[in-house]
Amino acid sequence: MEMDEFLKEINADIFWKYIKAYDFNENMQVKVEDKSVIIKTAYSHSQINYHNMQLFEFKVSNTYLHTDEFYLHFQMKNMKHALELFNEMLEIIQTLVNRPQVKILLSCSGGLTTGFFAMKLNECAKLLDKDFKFEAVAFNKLIETAENYDIILLAPQISYQHASLQEQLPNKIVLKIPTQFFAKYDVSKLIDLIEKVQVAEYKKEHEVLTLGEITCKHGEILTLVLIRNSLRVHIGYRLFDRNNKVLEDGEIIKNHVTIEDIFDIVDTMTLKHTHIDIISIATPGIINDGIVDVMKLSGMIDGTNLKKAFGKRYRQKIILCNDVNAAAVGYHACQNNYHNISVIFQPVSTNAGMGHIVNDQLLVGSHSLSGEVQFMPLKLSKSRFELNKTVKGTIELLVHEVLLCIVTIAPELVVICNSLLDLDKLKNELIKYLPKDYCPKIVRIDYLQDYCFIGSFILAIRECN
The missing domain is CATH 3.30.920 (Metal Transport, Frataxin; Chain A)
Structure with missing residues (x-):
């Protein structure tokens, strides 16, 4: 030994x-x-x-x-x-020694009637020893306030907005307050209703995407995808065998990521699977000569030469790619109708990223700067970080970003990943600037990770072949 x-x-x-x-x-x-x-x-x-x-x-x-x-x-x-x-x-x-508080936001037209209802609900929750905290807000401030709450309750007079709000807030539970509960301020029945609605039960399920027919010969490929949300960093990993089947699929969750955390995943996988030939990593940031620049994105690895660090440690071929570029390649591979596609990832509170497919090929450009919209001097009413916290601000940002795609790439399809997106409002704003016939088809996706896995897998095969 x-x-x-x-x-x-x-x-x-x-x-x-x-x-x-x-x-x-x-x-x-x-x-x-x-x-x-x-x-x-x-x-x-x-x-x-x-x-x-x-x-x-x-x-x-x-x-x-x-x-x-x-x-x-x-x-x-x-x-x-x-x-x-x-x-x-x-x-x-x-942090989990004490009961986690469930924060619930009520909303009506002006916030007055729900304000009184929220007060009564808090009194009842205290009596029943329920760790719920109720607050109220006027409807016109609901979207910008909702981020810090677990459940959204709509008064009957605005219940017609339910479908639209659930679409704009895909990671929140949005419920209508039954008219009979609201009219009588029946706090106990409303609390019973809330207790039946668990946050985890209402998380959207989505199927793992498939790779379709990839005929290139390749060995086992380990793909890793780094995704930062408002609370934590998720490192997803997926191992594909020689026949494109998934052998392992998992995720690591941490507050902050170091290169050692990524090493831990790869070490574990290479110990369990001794025939891995390629390691492909999709991460936010500009990847230039192996160095990842995430522009000081909180919790992420910044300024590290990942390719060099991995090359010293592992015998496998190392492939690095930008997360949105990988998503663009993955989305393109999952359909057969479009040859020119732009993917826009506009997360809340951070810069957007774009990935472009032109004539069925990924556009990267010099220094891998293609799609780095953060460097564009856009004429905005507020900073990007303020705008992307509200529906109205998000539409303002996306109008600029989609128009930029149209006049530079002219895609047939624009795919947008954003939790606050209202497609109808975006389309109505776009036709103020260009004829309706010139607007490409625009679709929304809620999850980027599966497309990133597929895209990083395909990019690994392409580079090695």
Whole structure:
């Protein structure tokens, strides 16, 4: 046995003994087994598993909202890194000692009647020991306020807006307050209704996209996709075999990402699957000569030469691509009707990105700057970061971005990923600037990740062939 392997085994055993003997907080119930440690708080269930080949698995689940708050697996490399991950997990668990509060926003035309209803609901919730917090807002300020709430309740007089709001707020639960509850201020029945509506039960399900017919010969390809949302960073990974079938599909969730976190995923996968030939990574930012510039996007890796770092560590071919470019390639591969496509990803509170397919080929450009709309000196009423928090502001941004696509690429199809998009309003604004016949077809998607997986897979095959 080589010394490195010998030391890894020793360090892994020491680390495992350290975890089993750790003095956990009194508010944590701990059960220690041979190869696992289970940690419970009032509102969380967590588990640490010790597998063969010095592999550790950490998971924290929110038992109140039925969501995963933290998940990762890694092979033991050094004690310092392992302790950092363990402490990060403990910090997440500690936040779930007290019951997570469900924030509920009521809305009516002016906010007055729902304001009184919200006050009565808070009184009832306190009496019933329900950890709900109710607030009210006028309808004209609903969209810009909704981001910080879990559930949106609409008064009967604006219930006709339900479908539109659910489309604009795809990650929120939007409910109509029954007229009989609202008319009598029946707070107990409304709270009963809310309790039946779990956030996790209303998350949109979407099918994993398929690759269709890809006939190029290739070995096993590991794809990784980094996605930043308003709270955490998600690193999705998917392993494709030689016949384009998915062998593994998973996700790591963290508050911040380091290069070691990506190494942990790849180390684990290469240990389990010894025939991986290519590692393809899709990440936000400008990728120029292997260096990723994410323009200081919070929680993401910035300024690192990923290609060089991975090349030193792994024998596999390393492919890097921008996330929206990968999504454009993936979307193009999933259809047969369009040869010129622009994909726009306009997340809330961060810069937009574009990916362009021209005559069935990805347009990248010098220094990989194609689609980096953040550098365009657009004439806007407010900063990009202020505008993309509201429906009205988002439409203003997207009008500029779609027009930019039309006059430079002239796509047949524009695909937009944005949670606040109102397609009808966008189309009505566009025809103020150009004839209706010149407007391309515009569609909306809610999830970028599956298209990124497919696109990074295809780009890996193309580069290697």
